[in-house]
Amino acid sequence: MVMSISQPVVTFVLLPWLWVTNGMPDPTWRDMLIRQEASRHTGGQVTLTTAEQKLDTYLHRLMEQEMSAAQFLPAIHFFKAKPLIQKSSIFKLLQKMPKGAALHIHSSSLVSVDWLVKNVTYRPHCYICFTWDNSVRFLFSDRQPFPRWDCFYWQLLETLRARIQDPIEFDNSLMQHLTLFTEDPDGEYPSQDVVWEKFEKAFIAAAGLITHAPVLRDYFYKGLEELHQDNVMYLELRSGLSRTYELDGTIHDKVWSLKTFQEVVNKFTADHPDFFGARIILSVHRALSVSVVKAAVKEAIELHKDFPDVVAGFDVVGREDTGRSLWYFREALSLPADLGVALPYFFHAGETDKEGTDVDQNILDALLFNTRRIGHGYALAHHPLAKDISRNRSVAVELCPISNQVLKLVSDLRNHPAAVLMSEGHPLVISSDDPSLFGTTGLSYDFYQAFVGIGGLKSNLGTLKELAVNSIRYSSLASSLKNTAQVMFEKKWDIFIATCL
Structure with a gap:
């Protein structure tokens, strides 16, 4: 069965209120309530084939074992849990699973530090x-x-x-x-x-290596290779496109970097026909001034026009709690609309636990500026109106569970606010944010944490499939390319199911 790449229309039958004056409630109604609630969970509307149902039964047994183990790994800091996760049967299965696209990774942390x-x-x-x-x-x-x-x-x-x-x-x-x-x-x-201090120091330390022109070419290729090895088939990379230098000190501009990225992606897809491609979301740091961000938006508009197949859109990055809000940059971010041009936004928003503060409003401001996706969205569950708007507009949350845990937003992933979003079937995609800084590659570790820790026993094979398909559905690709990528994914998925039985 091929899942439609368009946003599914989900309808629910509302059960009547059952007023019980005496005696026990009808168990039939109870079963119906349980089934109806389960249908709202991410993947709850996915119809599994006979082969998928067989694998799902096996997966459910593995989940029960993980949930009843003496150590529940998503409740342990990832740095301590990592070697134990690597031994998990669920993790080994996830490594084989086609995971669609990685839609939230920063360029400075794309490749393993090793x-x-x-x-x-x-x-x-x-x-x-x-x-x-x-x-x-x-x-x-x-x-x-x-x-x-x-x-x-x-x-x-x-x-x-x-x-x-x-x-x-x-x-x-x-x-x-x-x-x-x-x-x-x-x-x-x-x-x-x-x-966060150590986090930012690591980015600065890596910069001198990555921005050397010959290294940058190899770096991009190696990054795509690591994703491909983890059965990821497409990438949207956030990058500020820092100036690149040669051995003699010659400096290259952003146009050179975009052309280099395009050349590397073309070479990689030629070498690996089952990899669909990659695009860049241009980014600027939220610590900068309005005038600098305005100049970056103007530049992004031109680069998006000149490299439509490479440049996906624009984002404002950096720590939200200490940086400037999206609303602070409203003059700069309104430029595309004022000029009557298109520049898709993919804003980081809600990567905070400071509920009720000015920075907490980034979620609403991101939606006001018509963001296509919400990066992290950790605070979204505390904003019912923003949650409704994002769901109605099909604005997916880019969920990066390991990043949220390592950067100390949550310790036990069972308590992650995304558990609410998953239970409601809110649009979600799984990504890894800064894999090299967290000691990961690809998406398998984050899929494990989201599936076992955040989703729990309510999750099933349909959950995994919907999350993977979502990464294509909510990508920046044109509709025709999404359909092509979906066909490629379905072939990979069918092979995965067949080899796991």
């Missing part, structure tokens, strides 16, 4: 600097780099490694600068402020 350190930092002309605030900077240069405010002394990594007795330990220390992963997450990150 590759960055063991491949990129071993390339010739790679310099390192240790900063005053216990961080690192990297730079490729054909000569000794000049000192700057944050880096007084640059060392050639090749020379430094030759003097080090334990290069493996040294490489591990470099990885610690590029990721949040630690064996003691609660001790190292006692608050959101502390973990």
Whole structure:
């Protein structure tokens, strides 16, 4: 059966109120209520084939085992739970499952830090600097780099490694600068402020490696490869397109980066015909001024017009709790409408637990500016009007459970607000946000956390299928391309079902 890529029209039969004056309520009515409520859950309207029903029965047994285990893994910090998740039969099944698209990943954290350190930092002309605030900077240069405010002394990594007795330990220390992963997450990150500080430092540390022009090409290709290996077939990448540099210091603009991205995607899809493609959502940081964001919006309008197949739209990124609200940038964000041009928005909104604050209103403001999707939407369940509007407009929430847990919005994923959204069948897609910083690749880990932790025993194979199909349905692709991608997905799904039986 091929699921329609258009938004399904769901109708529910409302049962009459049953007033009981004495005696026990009719168990038939109770069963009907239970079935009706289950039908509203994500995947509750998906009709499973006989083969799918057989796999679903097996999956349900696995879920019961996971739920009754001494350690419920989604209730444990992901950094501690990760090796246990890797042993899970459900996780191994999810790795095989076609997952559609990754719609919320940031470019600076697309590729595993293992590759960055063991491949990129071993390339010739790679310099390192240790900063005053216990961080690192990297730079490729054909000569000794000049000192700057944050880096007084640059060392050639090749020379430094030759003097080090334990290069493996040294490489591990470099990885610690590029990721949040630690064996003691609660001790190292006692608050959101502390973990976000390390989070932002890691982005800055990686920048010097990623923005070197020859590395950027390989980086994009490697990122697509890691997604493909996890059975993801399409990507929408958020990127500010930082200026890219050559060994001699030559600087490339955003047009060069977009063309490079397009070339890499074309090469990858030629090498891997079962990968559908990738696009970029241009982004700008919310710490910037209105004038800078206005200039970024104007630039995005031009780039979207010149690269319609590559540029999907625009977003404002960065920590919401300490950054400026969407409403603060209303003059800049109103530009496309004022100019009568199209620039789709895919706003981060509601990545906060500060209910009732100004930043909490980002959810409503994102909808006011006609966002196509809501990034994170952690606070959406506390905004009934915004929830209704987003559902009626088919504005999907990009759910990134591991990110929400690591950045300390929620500890036990059973308490994630998205559990309410899933129980109501609200449009959802699963993504990984910043996989390299969290020690993940692809989407399987986030699917596991969403399926087992947030969905619980109400989830089934139909839930997984709808979440995967949603990632195509709510992508930025044109309708004709969505239909083509859907056909490709269904073929992969049928093979998955057949090989799991």
